[in-house]
């Protein structure tokens with residue numbers, strides 16, 4: 001396979017549209033019959049569309065951008081289009097690829113406008129800073145949970161040096177997040193790293209604490225030969241000892257008043273960026289009014305997942321438990337580090353439907369389901385890949401109540417197992433029916449929901465490490481080729497699951 005052409009750049013709605021237009025004018029894609037088909041408009045007038053490539057009698061669907069803040073999904077899908085001519089197993093006469101590159105342009109526009117001060121020159125630095133902030137928010141919030149259990153509903157906490165040490169120690173008891181720091185594979189020896197933080201004495205100031213940690217890290221670093229372990233140590237050193245983070249911690253003595261209110265570092269970074277400049281002025285205006293009225297934390301719009309009507313497209317399912325929370329006015333907070341934001345209501349997390357008393361599917365979801373319905377009814381549908389952003393996992397299992405669950409499970413697992421060969425993702429074996437992705441997976445054959453980046457921190461955390469970024473994009477392009485190869489076999493062996501094909 002020709003090596004993939006990967007572009008690392010700062011995204012916004014204009015860059016997205018430019019990428020689409022460039023693809024439509026690309027000679028290689030024109031030869032493959034690329035065309036753009038309108039699917040109507042969102043509430044705020046953003047264009048919805050699909051691109052189709054090839055003219056085969058069978059369909060593979062690819063969807064990005066369900067959640068507004070998950071920009072690496074849109075990024076990946078638009079780069080995949082550009083690399084389709086390089087896929088050695090793609091036969092345009094056998095398979096038509098349908099691509100909805102940005103299912104939720106409203107959420108995407110709000111998120112990317114919030115990061116408007118970031119440009120291609122500082123993208124890496126700012127993304128890494130954001131990633132660190134997000135990680136520290138997670139660590140502190142997880143530690144607060146531990147404290148909360150020990151001391152029953154703590155109200156206030158002052159992040160003193162000793163508390164900071166405890167947070168680090170606590171966080172390295174569970175090294176799963178540290179594995180994510182490595183840009184290639186998890187590193188077993190990271191457990192050694194915990195020793196650095198044992199026997200740290202009490203400190204009354206941060207400078208002495210940071211100095212001591214640095215000495216310990218340098219000592220360990222000089223004794224290690226495994227290059228992956230070495231690079232992980234380097235990254236942890238940077239994450240704990242970056243000047244900027246030290247300055248923030250030292251200057252603020254970070255006070256988290258309560259686990260559900262108070263500041264978050266990831267929000268703090270964008271607290272002065274008002275919601276402005278979206279393509280629809282109405283969208284900016286209405287969303288900022290709601291933010292002001294409901295006192296939603298400033299800067300939290302950097303992670304804006306729903307559409308402009310605050311409907312979270314993946315929660316947009318009649319069985320979603322958030323509907324009951326809406327009906328009962330339950331006070332529910334998001335998960336850490338967004339646990340200072342109310343969930344299942346207007347805000348950057350979003351709700352399952354506009355009005356809980358009158359459930360409706362969102363237009364963005366209806367157009368997708370219509371396409372899948374038509375393809376399935378004609379016996380053309382091979383599969384659908386829904387690209388989300390962070391976690392490095394694949395959801396493939398349909399819900400147990402699903403018609404023909406065993407047949408679909410077997411079919412989906414075979415696709416997922418092909419996909420993980422290049423991507424090295426974990427396959428999630430449990431099936432739900434509460435999210436829209438789950439609903440599609442329980443309705444159509446071959447629906448995979450993929451969490452792309454192993455680095456956390458939407459929207460820009462995954463851009464904090466260019467090696468990790470390149471590996472994510474590159475390995476997923478390869479994985480799509482592998483999946484297409486499997487699709488070819490499904491077609492040739494007549495293994496296509498059709499609606500009439502009941503068992």
Ligand SMILES: [Zn+2]
Pocket residue numbers: 066067070314388389
């Ligand atoms: Zn998502």
